[in-house]
Amino acid sequence: MELMAKYQALIREILALKKKKHAIILAHNYQRPEIYEVADYVGDSLGLCEAAIASRAKRIIFCGVKFMAESAKILNPAKDVYLPALDAGCALADSINIETLRELKRKYPKAATVCYINSTAEIKAECNTICTSSNAVEVARKLKNKEIIMLPDKNLAKFVALQIRGKKIIPAKGVCPIHHNLGPEAIKRAKQEHPGAKLIVHPECQTNVLELADFIGSTSRMSDYAKKSGAKEFIVVTECGMINKMQEDAPEKKFYTVCSLCYDMKKITLERVRDALKYDQYKIEVEPDVAKKARAAFNKMFELTKLKAQKSKVKAAA
Ligand code: SF4
Incomplete structure (x- = not known):
């Protein structure tokens, strides 16, 4: 206040x-x-x-x-x-360049290319479609290809690979340093301090952290989960600002965090x-030709996930 x-x-x-x-x-x-x-x-x-x-x-x-x-x-x-x-900027988005992406495409010519929304416009323009941490599993599942190059976040690609069967998920080498460096030890300590709390983790974290989670999801899904859950306490593992939003959305609940700050944000x-x-x-x-190709990749994501823009999301559009 x-x-x-x-x-x-x-x-x-x-x-x-x-x-x-x-x-x-x-x-x-x-x-x-x-x-x-x-x-x-x-x-x-x-x-x-x-x-x-x-x-x-x-x-x-x-x-x-x-x-x-x-x-x-x-x-x-x-x-x-x-x-x-x-x-x-974003360290994750900057972790891949066009040459590396083209090299992956040459190596796996039958693979679909799916880039995480945390990518530059040029990378988006060069991919078949886009995903977010909310819909990465759904996008990979709905693509017909048996091989899928997912970039740039290797942790998200690994998370997706663990959720779907019968498809080869080929990761790039990028990570979000903010999430990648949150190790399991600090999280185990937080669990000991708050034994009744549910553990909520962002999918950009490493697998050994995801394995400890009660819920894995994008930032908005984290907040929805906490609001709807019967639990009263939560340990949130992501960027430090997130618990402000969660506390605002569910003021009657208690939030603890194991986090890092994203100084760019x-x-x-x-x-x-x-x-x-x-x-x-x-x-x-955004250069018009790049924007046109990137828009096609976005449209493919909307088509796969049957998403429509939700007018209600903007409270006071001018
Ligand atoms: S937390 Fe920061 S570095 Fe990590 S993906 Fe988000 S914007 Fe990029």
């Missing part, structure tokens, strides 16, 4: 600018809690895609990292998309959001 009082004037300024500029603000779950206060929608990568598509606003201010803002632009070529901190501040609105910065562009 005290924290929000400190930001009241800035929050009012942002809300007024947002209205004036016919903008919406989309924010990833890992954002700072004060960013939630100005956001029209807070969610995971998949929910943010849906919200971007459903929006009628002319401008989208994207509070997340660069690949997310690029995805919003790819899905909304006619809208102006802004990322308040241009240097908010935290580069978005209220001041930067205000400046993004005020000075129209920093506009995200």
Whole structure:
């Protein structure tokens, strides 16, 4: 509460600018809690895609990292998309380049290529389809190919491989350092300290961590699970900001976390959001040919998972 009082004037300024500029603000779950206060929608990568598509606003201010803002632009070529901190990157997205992807395609010519949404626009354009941590298993299951190259996250690829039979999942070598470095020892200690708590883990963690989990899912699914579960206490293993969102969604429950901070996600501040609105910065562009191919990969994902943009996701589209 005290924290929000400190930001009241800035929050009012942002809300007024947002209205004036016919903008919406989309924010990833890992954002700072004060960013939630100005956001029209807070969610995971998949929910943010849906919200971007459903929006009628002319401008989208994207509070997340660069690949997310690029995805919003790819899905909304006619809208102006802004990322308040241009240097908010993603170590996982940057862990693979086109040459490595093409080498994998040459080595496995019959394989479908599925890239995690945490990939650059160029990588998305070069793949058959896209997945998120919410739908990776479903996408892999529904593709007809017996061999599937999943990139860049090897932990997510391994998680998918363990869920489906009769298909060869070929991983790349990337990891999200934030999740990959969360080891089982700290989690076992947290379980000892809170023996009644359910353990919720993000699929970008290593298999020896996933094995300990009561629930594995994307950030939005983690929150849904905690809300619907009969349990009262949860240990959440992912980026540190996530428990703020979970606590907000289920204030009557208790959350503990074993986590790491993603400094790129935290580069978005209220001041930067205000400046993004005020000075129209920093506009995200994706080269039209790249955007067209990446959109086709997204459409394939929507077709496989029968997803439709959910209009209700955006509370106050301008
Ligand atoms: S938490 Fe990992 S995957 Fe997510 S933005 Fe940060 S580095 Fe990228």
